[in-house]
Amino acid sequence: MTLLDGLLALLLLLLAGRCVTAASLLQAIVAFIVLGLLLALSWVRLEAPDLALAEAAIGAGLLGVLLLGTWRRLPAGSGEQETPWPWQGSAQAIAALGCVALAVVLALALHETTLGPAAAGTAALAQLEAAGVDQPVTAVLLNFRAYDTLLEMGVLLMTLIGTLMLRRPLQDGALAAPATPLPQSLARLFLPPILLSGLYLVWAGAYSPGGAFQGGAVLAGAGVMLALTGLLRGSTRDDLPLRCLLVLGAALFTLSGVLLIPLTGHFMAYPDDLVTPLMVLIEFSLAISIALSLMMLFTGTPGLCRTRP
Amino acid sequence: MTEALPVLLVFVPFLAGLGQFVLGRAAPWCQQFVSGLNLILVLLLSSAVVHGDPVIADLGGWGEPLAIHLQADGLAALMLLLTAVLAVAVSLYAIPAFRDEPRPAWRFWTLWPLLLASLNALFLSRDLFNLYVTLELVTLGAIPLVLLAGPNKTVDAALRYLLFALLGSLVYLAGVALIYAQAGTLDLALLPAALPEGTLSGPLAAALIITGVLIKGAILPFHIWLPAAHGNAPAAVSAILSALVVKAAIYLLLRLWTGPLEPLVSNDAGQLLGALGATAILFGSWQAFRQSRLKLVVAYSTVAQLGYMLLFFPMAVTAAWQGAVYHGLAHGIAKAALFLAAGNILYYLGQDRLEALRGIDRPLAVSLLAFGLAGVSIMGLPPSGGFTAKWLLLSASLQTGQWWWTTVLIAGGLLAAGYIFRVLRLAFLQADDATAPHHGPVPGPLMAWTATALALLALALGLISAPLLDLLGEMPGGTS
Amino acid sequence: MTGFDPFALAAAGLIAFGLYGFCVCGHPLRRLLAINLVGNGVFLALILIARRLPDGPDPVPHAMVLTGIVIAVSATAFGLALIRRQARPEDGGND
Known part of the structure; x- marks a missing residue:
């Protein structure tokens, strides 16, 4: 047990060092992606399977595809060897010393706080009955601290607007069709099970690991697969239904929070008899918005369309 | 209700x-x-x-x-x-x-x-974690706004801004994690009582949170992303960024320092922040004086002016509290007026190099009036809001016997006069040839008068300080 | 658990490596990777902190991690778009 943990921790540290010091940018990116997957594995060991799912899907998977795609778009040789600047050696040594000192203090601090009360966490577990879902994390995200999740949807929307302003699509006509390792027929075959498992993850969030973010990420992953194989491509025409779906989660979340005030007396509270259906509705709408936002962060275009064979 | x-x-x-x-x-x-x-x-x-x-x-x-x-x-x-x-x-x-x-x-x-x-x-x-989310919202809303001036021109500034902002918020989040580990709650009102004393993580968490906020607030030595971003954004956006977005980080520092972090921070940390502020005032003002583009002058002025708000931390008395917050208000209004006025000049000239300003006094009289009036508040001359704020800070430094901050306040005011008059001198005194060559139309009354209205408000803040300071109240937890 | 948790070391190490990378790397993509290392370290620390409750992991830090991951990934995706734009400024619409 502990041996495996120690090995995982050691590998994480080695990969982090590799990611920072690797001579080639591609090696650094690959180290980062492997690190993300191992991190997900560690989180399974640390009783956080739903977070491991999110990290594997979003942190390592989607981000990995984005990183590699960006690397391909850089001029060859960029970021490989950097021209040394004066005092570089001593500056690096000072930075290294500072960071080692910080690491020691941080590790001691984390060790020191391994035991103690957690009033908010205890309260969350105690009030789980009233929250309308059995899964504690989902209850915190969508009920106890729903306001954070709502503002987070704002972050997603604003980064999407920022990305679309740059118009540097990762996936354009030249890249889409031929240079793919995954044939289109295979993608078509995989699509239904991936979509189903994404929807299942959203649904399962109420009582087991999963939820809007993990499900949304898997749905986005299905979209990215379609884009990579050329079945779906970004288009420069943005249309009203797509924009509506992008804000669906945030809008529904806010409106239910405001409109239910007369019934509950509090903003973002749910009446007892409606809490479960409302949470499921909000969860699905959030998942749709998240999936589309992540997908369009990937394509970098304001619209999506199917490629006609 | x-x-x-x-x-x-x-x-x-x-x-x-x-x-x-x-x-x-x-x-x-x-x-x-x-x-x-x-x-x-x-x-x-x-x-x-x-x-x-x-x-x-x-x-x-x-x-x-x-x-x-x-x-x-x-x-x-x-x-x-x-x-x-x-x-x-x-x-x-x-x-x-x-x-x-x-x-x-x-x-x-x-x-x-x-x-x-x-x-x-x-x-x-x-809420400590909700503050992390709102900090991210504010920066990730601000950076796309910078890009509105044209992606090719602003992409470097936006990227640097994003990198620093992301690092700052993650350092802040590391501090929040350590705080939660000790206190078990994120509620600012409950934290002072919930934090145990004599731990290693307490001061470490405070240091991480403060560092993260300083990066977000562009306080020297983390200021390097600010001038390019604020100087290249569209004028309306520059006004929002300089007056509100970076100030939000300093606001957070004031709020946390006098609230949950109060038992964790020492007087030495306050002196260190004060020293950072003083360096920012002197360095930023000097850089503003050396710039050759109008909007960069105003952007470096922001680096300097944010430093004044940090002078609260070494003194930590009610006069310093009121002075720092009032400085935030006065600078916010005056700096927005400066950026809008500078935007009008840029709109008319098609560029903002200082030597091109000659001969714009006639077509842009109202905008230059706004620039000058807002400059009065930036310099801290009476009867402006800037004067009231500096007066409060001055009396705090005398009250606490920390006279050295007085010299910083005076030197900062003189340097500010230097860079404001440098701009005005070029615009007014060297108007020998009739009108400057320009590439844009004269800004309309709405653009000229919003800037002027803000500048007049910055002046008036010196006269209406009583009700505003009354609203602010005493320093939280302080004994004056 | 009496000994030193290896994952606490890993969390501290990830944060420190990330900060070091941010300080010494010049290329923006490497800096973005370094920032994500810091983020991963902070998330790992939060998950460790969540294990202190006797009856099951504390859902509050878990929710913080989930929110943090989504924010970090969307901000990183935006940063990557900026890097792509910076690398090839000449083409692409400037609307």
Whole structure:
């Protein structure tokens, strides 16, 4: 047990060092992606399977595809060897010393706080009955601290607007069709099970690991697969239904929070008899918005369309 | 009824932004309505705060220690007031400024209400992790706005801004994690009592949180992303960034220092922050004096002026508290006026190199008037708001016997006079050849007069300080 | 658990490596990777902190991690778009 943990921790540290010091940018990116997957594995060991799912899907998977795609778009040789600047050696040594000192203090601090009360966490577990879902994390995200999740949807929307302003699509006509390792027929075959498992993850969030973010990420992953194989491509025409779906989660979340005030007396509270259906509705709408936002962060275009064979 | 006000302040502009996004084309009039309504709500909230206890909204009704609370006290109300006044002015200014460009206009009118909602949310939040989310909202709303000036020109500045902002917020989050590990709650009101004493993680968490906020607030040595971003954004956006977005980080520092971090920080840390502030004042003013582009002069001036707010930390008495917050207000109004006036000059000339300013005094008289009047407040001359703030800081330094901050205040004022008069001298005194060559039209009355109105307000802040300082109140937990 | 948790070391190490990378790397993509290392370290620390409750992991830090991951990934995706734009400024619409 502990041996495996120690090995995982050691590998994480080695990969982090590799990611920072690797001579080639591609090696650094690959180290980062492997690190993300191992991190997900560690989180399974640390009783956080739903977070491991999110990290594997979003942190390592989607981000990995984005990183590699960006690397391909850089001029060859960029970021490989950097021209040394004066005092570089001593500056690096000072930075290294500072960071080692910080690491020691941080590790001691984390060790020191391994035991103690957690009033908010205890309260969350105690009030789980009233929250309308059995899964504690989902209850915190969508009920106890729903306001954070709502503002987070704002972050997603604003980064999407920022990305679309740059118009540097990762996936354009030249890249889409031929240079793919995954044939289109295979993608078509995989699509239904991936979509189903994404929807299942959203649904399962109420009582087991999963939820809007993990499900949304898997749905986005299905979209990215379609884009990579050329079945779906970004288009420069943005249309009203797509924009509506992008804000669906945030809008529904806010409106239910405001409109239910007369019934509950509090903003973002749910009446007892409606809490479960409302949470499921909000969860699905959030998942749709998240999936589309992540997908369009990937394509970098304001619209999506199917490629006609 | 008053409990609804904080919630409305966040969600009215938030929903307006979502609506504007769905609409797909610019609708400036909607934003005028929203910023007007926002001002009315803030005035109602301020009158509720000044007459009694803070206004608190319990989101979701789960109570302490679990739920997120929104809370408006005197400090929050003043920052909301500053935001609301600037929102009205900037929204009016942006109508003509973005009229000719439909795509950027739509993005501006979408992002700006979302940013307004984020700023309101940050000032109202009473939760350490929620503050992290609002900090991210504010920066990730601000960076796309910088890009509106044209991606090719601003991409370097935006990227550097993003990298520093992301690092700052993650360092802050590391501190939040350590705080939660010890206290088991994220509620700012419960934290001072919940934090155990004599641990290693306490001061470490405080240091991480403060460092993260300093990076976000562009305090020297983390200022290097600011001038390019603020100097290259469209004028309306520069005004928002300099007056509100970086100030939000300093606001957070004031709020946390006098609240949850109070048992964790020492007087030495305060002196260190004061020294950083003093260095920022002197270095930023000197850099502002050396710039050759008008908007960079104003941007470096922001680096300097933020330093004054840090002078609160070494002194930590009520006069310093009031001085630092009032400086935030006065600088916010005056700096927005400066950036809008500089924007008018750029709009007319098509460039903002200082040597090109010769001979613009006749066509741009009103904008130059605004620049000069706002400069009075930046220099800290009476009767401006800047003077009141510096006077309070000065009396705090005498009260605490820390005379060295007095010399910094005086030197900073002289340097500010230097860079403001350098601009005005070029514009007024060297107008020998009739009119300067220019590439744009004379800015319309809306653009000229919003800048002037803000500059006049910056002056008037020196005369109406009593009710505002009354709203702010004493330093929290302080004995004056 | 009496000994030193290896994952506490890993969390501290990830944060420190990330900060070091941010300080010494010049290329923006490497800096973005370094920032994500810091983020991963902070998330790992939060998950460790969540294990202190006797009856099951504390859902509050878990929710913080989930929110943090989504924010970090969307901000990183935006940063990557900026890097792509910076690398090839000449083409692409400037609307």
